[in-house]
Amino acid sequence: MVTPAAHREAAAYLQSTYGMSERRACRVIGTDRSSVRYEATRPDDGALRERLKALAQERRRFGYRRLHVLLRREGQVVNKKRVQRIYREERLTVRRRGGRKRAMGTRRPIETPLAANQRWSLDFVSDQMTDGRRFRILTVIDNCTRECLALVADTSLSGHRVARELDAIIAQRGRPDMIVSDNGTELTSNAILGWADEAGVGWHYIAPGKPQQNGFNESFNGRLRDELLNETLFRSLPHARAMLEAWRRDYNEVRPHSKLGWMTPRDYARALSGKSGRHAANPDLSARRPLATPADQGSDQPRTLVVAG
DSSP states (O other), rough: OOHHHHHHHHHHHHHHHHHOOOHHHHHHTTOHHHHOOOOOOOOOHHHHHHHHHHHHSSSTTHHHHHHHHHHHHTTOOHHHHHHHHHHHHTTTOOOSSOOOOOSSSSOOOOOOOOOTTTTTEEEEEEEEESOOOEEEEEEETTTTTTOEEEEESSSSOOOHHHHHHHHHHHHHHOSEEEEEEEEEEEEEEEEHHHHHHTTTTTEEOOOOTTHHHHHHHHHHHHHHHHHGGGGGOOOSHHHHHHHHHHHHHHHHHHHOOOGGGGGHHHHHHHHHHHTTOOOOOOOGOOOOOOOGGGGTTTOOOOOOOOOOO
C-alpha cells in the first residue's frame, strides 16, 4: 500500500471487518488520519471532458498538446496536465501506425530558411479512390513559414503541369529563391529545367536515396497522409480536390504547428513579415541566385543536377 487511496481502502476494511476505530486502523497500517479523512475537492470537469472528446473525435490524429492549444483558443483556461489526465482517462491516445526507419550515422544539419519565399520544396503523394483508381498529389511547401502553397490532385502530373502550377503560385505570392525536390522524372524533365531557367529560380535536387534532405516536405506528407488520406474515402477526383483544398486551408489557418510555437503557418508568416518589414507576396523580394550545391543542404554527396534528354 503506497497510495493514499489504498490506505483509505485498507482503513475502511479494518473498521468494517474487525470493528476497529479509525484511530487504531490508521495506527495498524501506518498512515495519518488526515489522509484517510481527505475528500477530493477537484472541480467537476464534465463539460471540459465532453468538449475534449468532441475535439478528439473531430481531430482524430491530434495529440493532447495540440488539443490543449485548441481548447485555449476557445477561451477555456485549463492546465495542460489536466488535459493530459482526461485525455488518458478517456483513452483518446492516438494509435501509431507501423514503425519508421531510424537514420544511422551522422550528417550535417540542413540550413534553415529565414524568410518566406527563400526556399520551397516539392514532392508527390499517391492515393486511390473508392473505385480503385489511383491519383497523385503534388505538394508544395514554403520551408520557412511551413505554409502549404498547393495540393494539386490528378491522375497524371507531368513536368509541364508542374510548371503551370508553379506559375500560378508565383502569381499570387512571388518567386522563390530556390526549389528543392527529389530526382523524379517529372521534376528532372526538360520542361522543368527550361522553366527554372526562364523564371530565374534555383532548383536543387537532393542526393538519390536521401529523402531526409527534403525533410520539410517529407514531414508534411506524413501529416497529410495521417490526418486526411488515411481518414477519408474519396468518391471521385473532384471530391478529392475539394477535401484537399479544405484540409490545406485548415492546415494553414487553423491547425497549430508545434515547430512554430503552436502558431498557425498563416499567423507565423504574418508575424514574420511584420517583424522583418517585408511582405512575402512581393515579387521583388526574390533575387536570382545560382543553383545550390548539395553541400548547402547538408549532404556529403556529389552534385546531383540531372539534365534530361
